Amino acid sequence: MKLATLRNGARDGSLYIVSKDLQTAVCVTSIAENLQWALEHWSAVEPQLQAHYTQLNNRALDDIIQFSHCPLESPLPRAYQWADGSAYVNHVELVRKARGAKMPDSFWSDPLMYQGGGDSFLGPKDNIPLLDPDWGLDFEAEVAVITSDVKLGVSTAAASQAILLITLVNDVSLRNLIPNELAKGFGFFHSKPSTAFSPVAVTPDELGNAWDGAKLHLPLYSYLNDALFGKPDAGTDMTFDFPRLIAHAAKTRTLTAGTIIGSGTVSNCDRTVGSSCIAEKRMLEKIATGEINTPFLQDGDKVKIEMLDNKGLSIFGAIEQRVVMQDETL
Incomplete structure (x- = not known):
C-alpha cells in the first residue's frame, strides 16, 4: 500500500x-x-x-x-518525533579520518542518533531555502521507517513489529555550522533545517524480497543537477538495522505512533557506487588528493533522490528539489 x-x-x-x-x-x-x-x-x-x-x-x-x-506534502507534514541515526558507520569513519580524528570503538556497537526538528517538513517537490552559501548546504539521501506506538525499553526483536511504513529522506544539512555546534557539546540545531521525505510512504509488503524485516536491499539513487551522484545499496554496510535503531531510540522513552526513524546517509565501502551526500564526496577527494573540489549546494542547484524496484519502476516517487536563495529578513 x-x-x-x-x-x-x-x-x-x-x-x-x-x-x-x-x-x-x-x-x-x-x-x-x-x-x-x-x-x-x-x-x-x-x-x-x-x-x-x-x-x-x-x-x-x-x-x-x-x-x-498533485501538490504534495511529505507523507507526514510534521511528526511528534523525528530521530535520525547514523547506521552506516563506514561513512562516519570516513568523515573522521579526513579530519584526522580517531574513531571510538563504541561507534561500532552503540548507534549515533540525533533528534531533528519534526514540527515542519518540506514537501518532496519544495524548494530548499538557502540563506547563506557559506553555511555549506548539503543533501543527505536516506531511508526511514515510520512506527506504531513503541514501549519504553523495547527489545530489538519486538521493535521490528513496530515498523508500519517506509519512506525516503533528504536530510538537509548545513555542514559549516556543525563543528561549532558540536564543540558546544549539545548537538545539532541550526545545522539541521527542515527535512524532506518522498512523495509516498509504503507498507513493507510493497518491497517484496528487498525488505527483510530490518533492512531495505536496493540502491538509493541521488542526482545533482541531473547527473548521477551515487547509488549505494541501502542494505549493504548498514551496521545498525532499523529494529536496532528503534530500540536505541526507545531506550529511555516511549515512542508515539508516527515517530520517524532515519538511517542516516546511505553509504557503501565500495566507493565506485558514489555517495549520498556532498560531504562524503569531499572527504574522499581530500583523502585521495589532499584537495576538495566539489562545492556545497548553491542557488539554482537541483537534487533528486529516488529508489527503483527490480523492474526499474519508482517505488516511493522522487524527491525533486531546487535550491533557492532566500532573503534573510523574510
Missing part, C-alpha cells in the same frame, strides 16, 4: 491512497483524515485502506485523480 498527503491548506493535509505505479490516487479522508490519525488507529483503518488500494489498482473506484499533478 502506498500513502501520500496532499496539500490542502491545513497543517496535516489530506490522506490519499496512491496506485502501485504512482499514476493515480484517491482521497481516503472518510477513513482517516490524515496520516497521523491513521497511524494512531492503524489496526482499525489498515484493512479499509488496503481494500481501497486494491480497488484503486483494479480501477474499481470513482473520483480518481492523476497523482503526478
